[in-house]
Every structure is written in structure tokens, then in C-alpha cells.
Amino acid sequence: MSSHLTIWIIVGIAVGGVIIRPFNIMEAVWPVGAAAVLLIFELITPQIALTGIAKGTDVYLFLTGMMLLAEIARKEGLFDWLAALATSYANGSARRLFLLTYIVGTVVTIFLSNDATAVVLTPAVAAAVKTADSKQPLPYLLICAFVANAASFVLPISNPANLVIYASHMPPLLLWLPRYSLPSALSIIVTYLLLRWTQRGALRQNLTKNVPVPALRAGGKTAAAGIMATAVVLLAASAMDIQLGLPTATAGAITAAIVLARDPVETWRAVKEISWGVLPLVAGLFVLVEALNRTGVIATIGAMLRDDAAHSTAAAAWGAGIVVAFASNLANNLPVGLIAGSAVQAAHAPDQITSAILIGVDVGPNLSITGSLATILWLTALRREGQRVGAGTFLRLGIVVMPPALLLAMAGAFLSR
DSSP states (O other): OOHHHHHHHHHHHHHHHHHHOGGGOOTTHHHHHHHHHHHHTTSSOHHHHHHHHHHTHHHHHHHHHHHHHHHHHHHTTHHHHHHHHHHHHHTTBHHHHHHHHHHHHHHHHHHHOHHHIIIIIHHHHHHHHHHTTOSOOHHHHHHHHHHHHHTTTSSGGGOHHHHHHHGGGOOOHHHHHHHHHHHHHHHHHHHHHHHHHHTTTGGGOBOOSSOOOOOOOHHHHHHHHHHHHHHHHHHHHHHTTOOSHHHHHHHHHHHHHHHHHHOHHHHHHHHHHSOTTHHHHHHHHHHHHHHHHHTTHHHHHHHHHHHHHHHOHHHHHHHHHHHHHHHHHHHOHHHHHHHHHHHHHHHTOOHHHHHHHHHHHHHGGGGSTTSOHHHHHHHHHHHHTTOOOOHHHHHHHHHHHHHHHHHHHHHHHHHTO
16 A cells, blocks of 8 residues: 555544544544654654644634633623623514524624634523523524634634635735625625524524623623734734734733733633643644645645636636535535645635635535534534534535525625635
């Protein structure tokens, strides 16, 4: 068996382990273990592994900052307060609560990333619908999964996959907004309309009126201020074409330190509860993608993109975006994004193709429960709340919701050129 084929088999097993989680083994074990196997059997050198890990530095910093902000906000009750506020404004209307929850989810995704929406907003929404005495809470919980992907390219910071696609070539904010504002708006609106249509029967229920809104604690206000300050800093960094990882990590650390000064015990407890396993998971995936790079597959994909673009940039963009969208559901959007991003950079692909691929990586995962890291994290949060969503249930919704949102978002990207 050739070394290249062996690498492919090992990588395939690792990606399958991340998606399926056999024996409830945590996701990070699979790519880290696969990277270790590649090293032990000398299929890659330590230098290759270190090169792969180093390529993810900006993503690790970005995730660290966002996880700190999200967990501090959760611990200090900010998301519970937002969910209770939305429930109160709904005033017993299931449809109005659906819209308000979707708006909150959109805002959280835009400014705190799709992973924060999945991990932190899900339990807050679960608590809110319980308070509202909802007999069918699933429509509101589904929002946390679908909007996490649909709204994840409004800003560069809305999804770690955006950093992966562009790497060190992230467009400045003043270029990003004209390029992605219309596609994002179409993705968000179409996803909302179709998801609401699929849940129209459940939204005929009546909810409790006059839901009390708890007072927001001082720590929650500090967390909110930290999030807003972080958004301003990141928007400024993006406008000045500065990589987003270090500013995000710094803002998260400062916010945590301020809250820590108020209540050291609780804040340290919150920091310990962060899903730090996401970092070795991502690092392991970077190593695996670097190993695949050594087999020549990324260069081959890059050459295919160049050839297709030479014949028709528009056709190449449409084809690449759709293929990446569906591939994300087979192998998860993070490794697919890593491979696609590396191929795009190797091919020096036109912006039109890069935009289509990014939309495919971000919106495409709304087809299945294994499509994105955010959706996997959402499933974990659901299990903690005693809720279950089967793969078939999600797929039946995804088939209705994802393709129109993907195609219209890609069309919006073409109109925004």
C-alpha cells in the first residue's frame, strides 16, 4: 500500500470519528490520534506536523477569545437575560417568539461567531421556552443550529471557517461588507422564511404571557460591554487588514480579567467549563490537511480550479460552491474548508470563486447534523437539555431550507461583484 493511500485512509477514519463519535469518544481524540499515528509510522515528519499546527495560530487565538467572551457572558446570565427579554416581548405569541429568537441568534452569530450561538444560546433558548410553557420547544431550538450557519459570513468574525478560507489574505472590512452583505441578507432571510414555514404547525401553540425578565447582573453588563468593545476592535482590525486572532484573544482575556476581579471563584469556574477540546481538535485537523497537502491532492484541486476558471470563472465558482456545500455534509465543513482554502490559495483563485467556496462552507452545513462544528456543538448542548434531534429529522428540514438559501446567497455574491 502506498504511503499516500495510507494517509488518505487514516485521515478518512479521523474525520469519520469526529462526525460519528463512536463509543462517545470526544471529537478531538480522532484528529490528534491520527496525527500521532502519521508521526509514529513516519508518514509525515515532525516538521510537517509543526507547519500544520502553526498555520492555525490565528484560528486558535480567535477561538480562545470568542470562547472566553461567550462563556463569561453565559455564566453572568447575559444570554438568559436576552432570551427572557425576547420571551417577554413575544407576549404569548409563538410566531413572534420565533422571530425574536431568530433575531437574537442572528446578532449573536454575527458578533460572537456561530459556535457561540450553538454552545451558549441553545441552553438559554431552552430555558426561555420552558419558562414560556411551550409544549413544542423544537422550532426555537432549531433556530440556534440553522441561523448559526446562515448568518456566519456577515462579518469575518462570524465563523472560524472564514479565517480558514482566506488565511492571511482576509479582505479588509471595507471590501468584505460590499462583497458579502447581500449574500448574507439573502441567506438569513430565506433560511428564516423556509424554517418558519416548516414549523408552521408547531407555531400555532399558545405561550405564557407576562414572562418576568430577571435583572441583568453587573457581571452580565460587563460581559455585554466587553462583547461590544470586542466587536468595535475587530471591525477596526478588519478595516485595517489586521489578522483577527490576537485582537480577539486579547479582548476576551481583558473581559474575563475584569469579571474575574468581581468574582474570582465563579469566573475561574466558567473558564474551566469552556470546551477547550476545540483547540486540539482544530490543531489536529490542520496537521491532517498538511499531510494531505504532501500527497499532492490540494495541488491537484488547485490545478482543477485554475483550469476551470480559465474556461469560465462563473461556472467554476458555481460548481466549486455547490460541491463544497455538499462535501461539508459528508466530511464536516472545517476539514473541507481547510482543504478548499489551501486549494484556493495555491491556485490564486479569483475572488468570485473564493466567495462561492466560502458561502458553500458556511451555508452548506445546514443540510445535515454533521455539516459543521457549530451543529455538532449544538447537538451536544441539546443533549444536556434532554432534547434529541435525529439525523433524519434534520435532513428533512435541511433539504427544504439549505439549497434555496445556498443558491440565492451565491447569486447575491455574483450581483455584488
